[in-house]
Amino acid sequence: MTSEEIVQQQVEAYNERNIVKFLACHASDIELYTFPESEPYCVGKASLKEIYQSVFENSPNLNAAILNRIIMGNIVIDHENVTGRKGIASIKIIAIYEIKNGLISKARFIREK
Numbered sequence: 001m002t003s004e005e006i007v008q009q010q011v012e013a014y015n016e017r018n019i020v021k022f023l024a025c026h027a028s029d030i031e032l033y034t035f036p037e038s039e040p041y042c043v044g045k046a047s048l049k050e051i052y053q054s055v056f057e058n059s060p061n062l063n064a065a066i067l068n069r070i071i072m073g074n075i076v077i078d079h080e081n082v083t084g085r086k087g088i089a090s091i092k093i094i095a096i097y098e099i100k101n102g103l104i105s106k107a108r109f110i111r112e113k
Helices: 003-016 019-024 045-058
Strands: 026-034 063-072 075-085 088-100 103-111
Touching: 003 019, 003 063, 003 075, 003 088, 003 103, 019 026, 019 045, 026 045
Parallel strands: 026 103
Antiparallel strands: 063 075, 075 088, 088 103
């Protein structure tokens, strides 16, 4: 699977709110960062599951629309418009995904202010 395909599979699982498919796209030692922080706010699949299971359960209209995508080797950069997340009507995010061994190993998020 290409870097773009694994990220697209993750986006589709996110939009389906399917935690099993979503977790399958990520490495066991996944790290999530909020830009410009240097320390991850999420490390490992157990933490990822805890965060996103809550998001999926509490956001029945969740949707991430890809506005633009850039692929450079094992890096995929998405400009996303996320709607339907509990407490947030709409937000634009830049997500920078790093793929290793066919799975997302790191993701950095830049949120619109």
